[in-house]
Amino acid sequence: MNLLNRPRRLRTSDSLRKMVRETRISKESLIYPLFAVDGEGIVEEIPSMEGQYRYSVDRLSVIMDRLMEAGVEKILLFGIPAHKDGYGSQAYDENGIIQRAVRYIREYYPSVYVITDVCMCEYTSHGHCGILDGEYVDNDKTLEYLNRIALSHVRAGAHMVAPSDMMDGRIGAMRQALDEAGFETVPVMAYSAKYASAFYGPFREAAGSAPAFGDRKSYQMDYHNRKEALKEVKLDIEEGADIVMVKPALSYLDIIREVADRHDLPVAAYSVSGEYAMIKAAAKAGHIDEEKVMCESAVSIYRAGADILITYYAMELAGCMDQGKIG
Numbered sequence: 001m002n003l004l005n006r007p008r009r010l011r012t013s014d015s016l017r018k019m020v021r022e023t024r025i026s027k028e029s030l031i032y033p034l035f036a037v038d039g040e041g042i043v044e045e046i047p048s049m050e051g052q053y054r055y056s057v058d059r060l061s062v063i064m065d066r067l068m069e070a071g072v073e074k075i076l077l078f079g080i081p082a083h084k085d086g087y088g089s090q091a092y093d094e095n096g097i098i099q100r101a102v103r104y105i106r107e108y109y110p111s112v113y114v115i116t117d118v119c120m121c122e123y124t125s126h127g128h129c130g131i132l133d134g135e136y137v138d139n140d141k142t143l144e145y146l147n148r149i150a151l152s153h154v155r156a157g158a159h160m161v162a163p164s165d166m167m168d169g170r171i172g173a174m175r176q177a178l179d180e181a182g183f184e185t186v187p188v189m190a191y192s193a194k195y196a197s198a199f200y201g202p203f204r205e206a207a208g209s210a211p212a213f214g215d216r217k218s219y220q221m222d223y224h225n226r227k228e229a230l231k232e233v234k235l236d237i238e239e240g241a242d243i244v245m246v247k248p249a250l251s252y253l254d255i256i257r258e259v260a261d262r263h264d265l266p267v268a269a270y271s272v273s274g275e276y277a278m279i280k281a282a283a284k285a286g287h288i289d290e291e292k293v294m295c296e297s298a299v300s301i302y303r304a305g306a307d308i309l310i311t312y313y314a315m316e317l318a319g320c321m322d323q324g325k326i327g
């Protein structure tokens with residue numbers, strides 16, 4: 001047959017397929033979310049997230065050593081405090097769980113790049129991401145607290161802060177607070193397009209951060225919306241964000257693509273707890289091949305336009321890259 005175009009020509013060998021690959025990924029762009037918990041001697045598995053654990057500071061070496069070995073040297077730290085109150089005061093306590101975890105990691109794992117999640121929901125007794133006025137989260141009051149939290153993280157040694165609260169104006173306010181304190185070189189990774197998502201379910205169990213009443217729809221975004229995500233991203237960039245994030249990832253690949261096409265700064269995607277839990281559960285039931293689905297999902301997020309991937313599978317993905325299965 002006289003066929004001029006034969007796309008299959010470029011698929012005839014593994015070596016050729018790898019040569020013409022369009023999406024290249026590397027371990028350098030992986031970030032592992034890590035849960036540090038108050039207490040001692042704790043390494044406890046999170047029931048909703050098989051294979052993921054909470055670690056007390058004295059046991060953090062368990063996971064840090066594994067990360068080092070896998071070549072994953074970026075972490076996104078979450079803290080789970082022993083005490084919660086209406087103002088989330090443990091979140092900005094100099095000796096809070098995050099602050100101690102950051103100091104420990106900076107001291108014993110100097111090559112690790114430490115990013116902290118800046119939010120209040122793990123620290124407030126009501127589980128909302130800010131300061132309440134009745135049942136409404138008071139935006140402007142919350143900003144003052146978020147700044148205090150961010151500054152305390154950076155003073156403890158965090159390299160980068162990642163506000164995940166979705167309050168209006170928080171990036172500008174945080175940038176100004178950091179600059180005034182002399183931290184003008186500390187970047188802000190903004191959870192810019194963060195949707196009110198049921199995919200966070202397992203995380204809330206992990207962090208004990210489910211809201212005590214209501215939901216997060218008055219601050220996180222409605223998943224019917226696309227333009228609103230672009231607006232949020234634009235505002236965060238104008239306010240000084242260094243990296244913008246889309247979250248969750250898999251159900252929002254269209255948003256990742258559009259943000260990447262429109263803007264020139266790095267785009268991060270957070271493949272959240274529910275995405276991880278779905279793959280785990282389906283694999284456990286024997287319905288899918290865990291490793292293959294993990295790889296395909298991760299690559300799809302990069303292909304959509306993400307430069308950085310935050311994922312609970314970071315170590316396993318790094319292993320697959322080492323073996324040449326993806327990359």
Ligand code: PBG
Nearest residue numbers: 119121164199200203272273274
């Ligand atoms: C805190 C925060 C959440 C996640 C990251 N930061 C939970 C939420 O907004 O309810 C979710 C992460 C995940 O599901 O893996 N605001």
